[in-house]
Amino acid sequence: MRTWLPLVIVVALVSLGLWFAESPPKQLLGKRPTQQDHNKAADLIIRDARTRHFNVEGTLAYEVDAERITFFQFARRDRADLTEPRMMFYQGENSKWRTESRAGIAFDNGQKVVLQGDVSIKELPQPGITLRTPKIVIKPREEFAETDKVVTITDGPNRTTGKGLRADLKQDTVEILSDVESSYETR
Incomplete structure (x- = not known):
């Protein structure tokens, strides 16, 4: 013993x-722990995430995938921090727009997504137009994007830059708000 x-x-x-x-x-x-300590802590972390969102008719409206999603639930709203998010918007069964960025934040169950860091929005199929900006706000359910930052739009050799943008991705319309400069190459 x-x-x-x-x-x-x-x-x-x-x-x-x-x-x-x-x-x-x-x-x-x-x-x-205090309530502030709880508010700082993530409620959920998902790696290699992919979500699909459908419209009221039941057809695929858009997809979101990211290297990592960190979800926070607060008293009045929620927030999801996205690492390397990519979004694909569909019109019917065809993919129409693809977004990519380094980071993003989704608010209120994805009703508003702020993309930042080398944001690109490409019209599909390529070659189509490509929009580039450092930061943009997207409302995925409305298929609407806007920014007050400098935007560059390229279409092959043609290039347009300006400050501020409103884009209706559903209607395929893009409006640059100010300081517009364009260069076109004749073919």
């Missing part, structure tokens, strides 16, 4: 040491 006693004591001390090492200091001190 005596030969087991030192082994039991060593195992108990190692277990107690691991428990202290893994426990947050607030829990060791008996303090409970």
Whole structure:
């Protein structure tokens, strides 16, 4: 019996040491996390995420995929931080527009998505127009995009730049709001 006693004591001390090492200091001190601490914590993290969204007729309206989605639920609204998000908008059964960016934030269950960092929106099939901007707000359900940043639109060798943009992706209309400059290459 005596030969087991030192082994039991060593195992108990190692277990107690691991428990202290893994426990947050607030829990060791008996303090409970505040509501602000809970608000900072993510509710859900999804890696290699892909979501599909359908319109009222039941046909595929758009898809969103991202390297990572970090979801936060707050008292009045929710937010999802997107890492390398890509969105594909459909018209009927054909893909029509594809967006890509480095990061994004989706608000209110995806009703508004802010894309930022080398944002590109490409008309499909290529070659079609390509829009580039550092930041843009997209309302996916309305298929509407807008920004107050500088935008560059290319269509083959043709190029148009300006500040601010409103784009109705459903109607295939793009409006640059100010400081428009264009260069066209004749064929």
